[in-house]
Amino acid sequence: MRVIFSDLDGTLLERDTYCWKAANAALLVLKERGIPWLLVTSKTRAEVDHWRRVLGNVHPFVVENGAAAFIPRGYFTDAIPGATRREEYEVIRWGKPYSELVRGLDAAVHASGCRVHAFHDMTAQQVASACHLPIDQAELAKQREYDEPFEIVDTERSGELEAALDAQGLSCLPGGRFYHVCGRHDKGGAVTMLAGMFRRAHGGVETIGLGDSCSDIPLLLAVDIPIVVSSPELSAIVQHVPKALVAVPEGPAGWNDAVLEVLGDQDKSP
Numbered sequence: 001m002r003v004i005f006s007d008l009d010g011t012l013l014e015r016d017t018y019c020w021k022a023a024n025a026a027l028l029v030l031k032e033r034g035i036p037w038l039l040v041t042s043k044t045r046a047e048v049d050h051w052r053r054v055l056g057n058v059h060p061f062v063v064e065n066g067a068a069a070f071i072p073r074g075y076f077t078d079a080i081p082g083a084t085r086r087e088e089y090e091v092i093r094w095g096k097p098y099s100e101l102v103r104g105l106d107a108a109v110h111a112s113g114c115r116v117h118a119f120h121d122m123t124a125q126q127v128a129s130a131c132h133l134p135i136d137q138a139e140l141a142k143q144r145e146y147d148e149p150f151e152i153v154d155t156e157r158s159g160e161l162e163a164a165l166d167a168q169g170l171s172c173l174p175g176g177r178f179y180h181v182c183g184r185h186d187k188g189g190a191v192t193m194l195a196g197m198f199r200r201a202h203g204g205v206e207t208i209g210l211g212d213s214c215s216d217i218p219l220l221l222a223v224d225i226p227i228v229v230s231s232p233e234l235s236a237i238v239q240h241v242p243k244a245l246v247a248v249p250e251g252p253a254g255w256n257d258a259v260l261e262v263l264g265d266q267d268k269s270p
Contacts, residue, residue, distance in 0.1 A: 005037075005210070038060050040219055042175055068093040105181045221241060
C-alpha cells in the first residue's frame with residue numbers, strides 16, 4: 001500500500017494563484033486506485049476544510065506546521081491513543097495554544113528589539129493582499145489555533161528574535177511567505193504518527209512525501225520517497241534531503257508529473 005503526504009501552497013497549489021488544475025490527472029489516478037493522500041500544511045483547519053471540499057479529499061490531514069492531526073471519525077478501526085473528539089474528527093494535538101504563541105512573540109519582539117508584522121496585527125484585507133487571497137479565504141487563514149505567521153521587519157535582528165523565542169520554548173520556522181512561531185513540533189512528527197497508524201491498519205506501507213519549502217524538510221525526512229517540488233528553496237532543501245527526487249516544473253504541474261511517475265502512470269501526464 002502507498003500513502004502520499006503533501007504540502008499545499010507552492011506544491012499542490014500554485015504559489016500565487018492557488019490553482020490546482022494542473023494536478024488533475026494525478027488526483028484522478030489516486031481516486032481510481034484508492035490511494036490515500038493526506039494534506040500536511042501550514043494552513044488552518046478552516047482553510048483545509050475548504051480545500052478538502054474543493055479537491056474532493058476525504059483523508060486525515062495535518063494543520064499549522066504539524067501542530068495537530070485531524071482524522072475523520074471511523075477512518076481507522078482501532079482507537080487512536082491521545083485523540084479527542086471534535087465535531088466529525090478525532091484530533092491529536094501537539095501545538096501550543098494560539099494565545100500563548102501571540103504572547104510569546106510579543107515578548108520576543110520586546111526582548112530582541114526586532115520589529116515584526118504578525119497575523120494578529122493584520123486585518124483580513126491585509127492578509128488577503130499579502131497572500132494574494134480572496135477576502136473570504138483570508139478570513140479562514142486568520143482562524144489560527146496553534147501557529148502565528150509573521151514578517152520580520154528588522155531583518156538584521158532576526159537572530160536575536162529567534163534566540164528570544166527559543167528561550168521561551170518556541171520555534172521559528174521559515175515558510176513560503178512568512179515565518180511561523182509555534183511550539184516544538186513539525187510536519188515530520190505528524191507524518192510519522194499517521195504513517196504508523198496506516199501500517200497498523202494495513203500492514204506494509206510505502207510513504208511518499210511532496211513539499212517545496214524548508215518547512216517541509218521534516219516531512220520529507222519522514223517518508224520513504226521524498227519529492228521536492230521545484231521552488232526558490234530547492235537547493236537548501238536538497239542539502240538536507242539529498243536522496244530526494246526533484247519535480248520540475250514548479251507547483252501542481254510538477255506535483256502531477258512526480259506522482260504519476262512514482263505510481264508508474266507517466267503516460268497519463270498531459
